[in-house]
Amino acid sequence: MFLATPHTFLFQHPATRNQTSNPTTAMPPQIEWINEQQATGALSQTYEEWFSHNPGRSEIPGILKCFSHRPDFLRDVITFSNHVHFTDGHLDRRTKERIATFVSALNKCRY
Numbered sequence: 001m002f003l004a005t006p007h008t009f010l011f012q013h014p015a016t017r018n019q020t021s022n023p024t025t026a027m028p029p030q031i032e033w034i035n036e037q038q039a040t041g042a043l044s045q046t047y048e049e050w051f052s053h054n055p056g057r058s059e060i061p062g063i064l065k066c067f068s069h070r071p072d073f074l075r076d077v078i079t080f081s082n083h084v085h086f087t088d089g090h091l092d093r094r095t096k097e098r099i100a101t102f103v104s105a106l107n108k109c110r111y
Helices: 041-053 071-086 093-106
Strands: 002-004 008-011 030-032
Touching: 041 071, 071 093
Parallel strands: none
Antiparallel strands: 002 008, 008 030
């Protein structure tokens, strides 16, 4: 399970997912990221391009921000994701979104 906070991305190992302990008090790995306000250079440009393709979104999703220290890799992740998830192929985008929503619900994912 992934938990996003304003500055970190926490991962709860699947083996501990069903335990009653609070995952935010455990010692999971943390990935520091760079928020939109602190972004400069190539990262700022990548964030701006993402916002231009995602009107109405107020912030970059944490799953993308965890790559913020490698703007070149972040750009590749966004490109790959857009190609795989948001273009029609054997399935149209709407069907892909439905599948992603269903899988997220099964995994108890907050995204």
